Amino acid sequence: MTDGGSQTADVSLFTSDETDEWATPPEFLRPLAEAVGGFDLDAASGAENSPIAEHAYTEDDDGLAQPWFGTVWCNPPYSEMATWTDKVVSELHRDDVDAILYLCKGDTSTDWWHQALAEATAVGMLDTRLSFGDGSDSAPFASHVFVFGDVPEAVFDALDREGAVFDAADKHERTEQRKLVTDGGREQDTEEVWQPRFYAACALSTSLIVAANYILGTEGWTGGFIIGFGVASVLALVFLSVQHWSLAHSNRGDAS
Incomplete structure (x- = not known):
């Protein structure tokens, strides 16, 4: 014009x-x-x-x-x-x-x-x-x-x-690529996905160390510490997994 x-x-x-x-x-x-x-x-x-x-x-x-x-x-x-x-x-x-x-x-x-x-x-x-x-x-x-x-x-x-x-x-502000669509369509932050997997990896690694410790017959406080840490990691994994499962089903219930 x-x-x-x-x-x-x-x-x-x-x-x-x-x-x-x-x-x-x-x-x-x-x-x-x-x-x-x-x-x-x-x-x-x-x-x-x-x-x-x-x-x-x-x-x-x-x-x-x-x-x-x-x-x-x-x-x-x-x-x-x-x-x-x-x-x-x-x-x-x-x-x-x-x-x-x-x-x-x-x-x-x-x-x-x-x-x-x-x-x-x-x-x-x-x-x-x-x-x-x-x-x-x-x-x-x-x-x-x-x-x-x-x-x-x-x-x-x-x-x-x-x-x-x-x-x-x-004015539009750029957003970071940090979202995944999971759990039946619920927007889930990548941190929510990463955290349980991280603990799973820790637990698996520790379990392998504990198994190796048992097989090799390592004695003393070092072996006890490793075993204790392994048990704690497994319990943390179970807790987070249950929490994650509960949250996912709660969101599905809200959506329905």
Whole structure:
């Protein structure tokens, strides 16, 4: 989908040091500002014709070197995304900052994007390419808005109208391959399977040692210790086996 404007082909226009300030489209920003009750700080200002927030850091102020506060809007220079993302994450954990809305390229192949996702409350993925600055051409890349901190539901509603919103808490975490389906379909942890087998191996080994001790006629405390350990291992095996059998039948009864 597009926003109706022709697409600008040269990505470098948005990432070069000479032309790295691009105004946020006001028609896109306005619903977000209304949703938060107005932004307290525009951390990377300078290209907009009208102010976004009550306070602003321009290029001369250097928003990277200043403390942030309140509810912050940030449309950073795209040539320094890693540096600005570090700053966002750092400021997010300060008590003076309530929330940050962070407009950026939708570049999921970068480390900074995943760094932002790891700290974000949500990410809005826009279904149109924004037209930055005064031009009518749309950007040659997709745009995402990371939401950090607690914000009103109206923020998510506004972003949803522009595309799709994903809750960062729902990000899938890889699970370890440590489950087996046994006992009539009951999910059984591999530790449950391994433990009885381990004791079985110990008992069998000890039994063999005891048998060898008896046949060879070994005398003294060493032989007695081995025999005692062998008996204990056998009893442990019997106990675990009965427990395992009981648990399995209990689960089968629950399933029926």
